Amino acid sequence: MIAVYRLTLRQLSGRWRISIMTVLASLPVIIALLMLAADDAPSVEEFETAILGAMFAGSIVPLVVLAIAAAAFGNEIEDRTLANLTISPVPRWKITLPKLLAIISIAGPFIAISALLTGHVAFLGEWPATLAVGVAAIAAVAMYGSMFVWLGLVSTQAIGAGLLYIVLWEGFFSGFISGVRLLSIRFYAIALMHGIDERRFAHLEHVPLSVAIGVTLLVSGGFLYLATLKLRRMDVP
Amino acid sequence: MIANAEPVIRVNGVSRWFGSVVAVSEVSFDIMPGITGLLGPNGAGKTTLLRMMTGLAATSTGTVTVFGEPVRDNPPLYKRIGVMSEHETVYGFMKGREFVTMMGSLRGVTDLEDAVDRAIGLVDLADAQHRSMETYSRGMRQRMRLAATLVHEPEILILDEPLNGADPRQRVHFKHLLHTLAEQGRTIVLSSHILEEVEQVADTVLLIVNGKLAASGGFRAIRAALNQRPYHVRVLCDSPRKLAAAVVTLESVDAVHVDPDGALIVLSRNVLDLQIELPRLAQAQSIGLRRVEPLDDSLESVFGYLVEN
Numbered sequence: 001m002i003a004v005y006r007l008t009l010r011q012l013s014g015r016w017r018i019s020i021m022t023v024l025a026s027l028p029v030i031i032a033l034l035m036l037a038a039d040d041a042p043s044v045e046e047f048e049t050a051i052l053g054a055m056f057a058g059s060i061v062p063l064v065v066l067a068i069a070a071a072a073f074g075n076e077i078e079d080r081t082l083a084n085l086t087i088s089p090v091p092r093w094k095i096t097l098p099k100l101l102a103i104i105s106i107a108g109p110f111i112a113i114s115a116l117l118t119g120h121v122a123f124l125g126e127w128p129a130t131l132a133v134g135v136a137a138i139a140a141v142a143m144y145g146s147m148f149v150w151l152g153l154v155s156t157q158a159i160g161a162g163l164l165y166i167v168l169w170e171g172f173f174s175g176f177i178s179g180v181r182l183l184s185i186r187f188y189a190i191a192l193m194h195g196i197d198e199r200r201f202a203h204l205e206h207v208p209l210s211v212a213i214g215v216t217l218l219v220s221g222g223f224l225y226l227a228t229l230k231l232r233r234m235d236v237p
Numbered sequence: 238m239i240a241n242a243e244p245v246i247r248v249n250g251v252s253r254w255f256g257s258v259v260a261v262s263e264v265s266f267d268i269m270p271g272i273t274g275l276l277g278p279n280g281a282g283k284t285t286l287l288r289m290m291t292g293l294a295a296t297s298t299g300t301v302t303v304f305g306e307p308v309r310d311n312p313p314l315y316k317r318i319g320v321m322s323e324h325e326t327v328y329g330f331m332k333g334r335e336f337v338t339m340m341g342s343l344r345g346v347t348d349l350e351d352a353v354d355r356a357i358g359l360v361d362l363a364d365a366q367h368r369s370m371e372t373y374s375r376g377m378r379q380r381m382r383l384a385a386t387l388v389h390e391p392e393i394l395i396l397d398e399p400l401n402g403a404d405p406r407q408r409v410h411f412k413h414l415l416h417t418l419a420e421q422g423r424t425i426v427l428s429s430h431i432l433e434e435v436e437q438v439a440d441t442v443l444l445i446v447n448g449k450l451a452a453s454g455g456f457r458a459i460r461a462a463l464n465q466r467p468y469h470v471r472v473l474c475d476s477p478r479k480l481a482a483a484v485v486t487l488e489s490v491d492a493v494h495v496d497p498d499g500a501l502i503v504l505s506r507n508v509l510d511l512q513i514e515l516p517r518l519a520q521a522q523s524i525g526l527r528r529v530e531p532l533d534d535s536l537e538s539v540f541g542y543l544v545e546n
Contacts, residue, residue: 003342010330080324088343089315232310235294
């Protein structure tokens with residue numbers, strides 16, 4: 001597992017990916033600062049909906065994760081180095097799990113720092129709120145990461161498919177159609193924030209914290225299982 | 238290492254198709270310890286067959302077993318198998334030694350440092366092991382990939398076009414290495430589209446043409462079959478009609494005709510005899526020979542002949 005984890009860290013830590021993640025992760029902090037500095041600063045409720053809900057959980061986190069997770073297997077399929085791993089005497093979950101852990105290790109710090117800074121700025125240094133944003137962000141990284149790892153295995157157009165998913169499903173439909181919300185990762189990330197600090201997103205209806213934690217584990221584990229299954233059954237180029 | 242009458246690899250009625258394209262059709266054979274060459278022209282289905290033999294690809298029908306176990310979805314088996322695919326892509330950000338170490342680590346090699354030293358020593362790349370693989374020549378990359386394939390000392394080696402990019406010195410070294418590994422009792426399967434390449438290393442040959450097993454057995458038997466095939470030979474000389482009249486009397490010649498451009502085309506079933514007799518005849522008739530060339534000596538025509546017969 002360690003060998004695959006280290007390999008994936010090196011594969012995904014290229015300069016351009018780090019640059020993209022830095023730019024994306026900086027956006028919520030910059031916008032939060034600009035909003036606070038403005039004369040007509042938004043209410044907490046408006047800030048939560050626009051910055052934490054729509055922008056952070058619905059766009060920035062999935063985009064940052066997509067930039068690396070889709071490539072975790074996608075690039076190895078493309079350059080035909082995946083066989084180096086699959087001709088090893090290790091169960092397939094010992095390939096997919098370290099890949100996901102490497103993705104969390106790379107994207108996690110960017111997202112966590114961005115979440116903590118945004119939360120800290122927005123909630124004026126209030127630590128429970130800041131912590132809620134940080135924990136929910138890491139949970140979202142795990143869910144999106146697992147999903148995009150699987151996507152990288154099943155589609156040669158994982159980046160395009162992932163972008164469509166982020167824009168249409170997480171960004172558009174889940175904002176307007178209540179049923180779709182229940183099938184969106186953003187919804188459960190927000191529910192986690194609310195569960196950890198109940199004053200956050202208090203204006204929305206949420207599932208209980210235990211359900212949000214359960215769904216987080218189910219989504220992360222479920223897509224990881226599907227990725228493992230796919231790796232076992234696919235023809236490796 | 239292995240002294241067993243049971244086949245090491247058994248391919249039984251294996252077919253593989255991609256949509257309507259049949260890449261491999263109803264192929265069956267057993268592979269025993271020693272060096273087996275998988276020979277066939279480009280696009281014959283060798284790589285697809287090797288990928289099914291290594292479990293990297295599924296069969297559409299039929300089974301592949303290694304040491305009596307299904308190879309597909311059976312990761313523990315890879316402790317005993319070393320696979321080198323035809324693709325030469327390497328992790329450019331890694332040094333050669335790092336790559337071999339990683340592959341050894343993935344295969345659960347104990348005493349990793351020694352195993353890596355030994356594998357890199359076998360391919361004669363100790364001097365370059367601390368260089369980034371990005372800076373390697375094609376031949377060096379292939380050799381370092383071979384080191385990574387050997388690091389866990391597998392009982393079976395499956396090598397897809399392993400001599401691609403190798404210079405003559407590396408080829409000689411590689412052939413010695415293969416013979417040494419085979420003498421240790423290992424089972425080695427290597428593919429190539431170059432007849433002579435396989436001839437020099439393989440004890441047994443499997444000839445694949447159009448996804449089918451066209452011939453199998455010792456190389457000499459296949460060579461003999463090749464030598465009996467009819468060849469068209471083009472002869473440029475001073476007096477084609479005079480030479481045609483003389484050549485047609487030879488036993489080794491089936492037919493002769495003169496092209497509109499004045500070249501003599503000879504159809505012969507025994508090219509070795511023709512090679513000896515033709516200059517003699519020309520000398521006896523005082524005819525100057527300018528050029529003698531086979532018209533259909535391409536590998537595809539050779540394979541085509543074997544398939545038809």
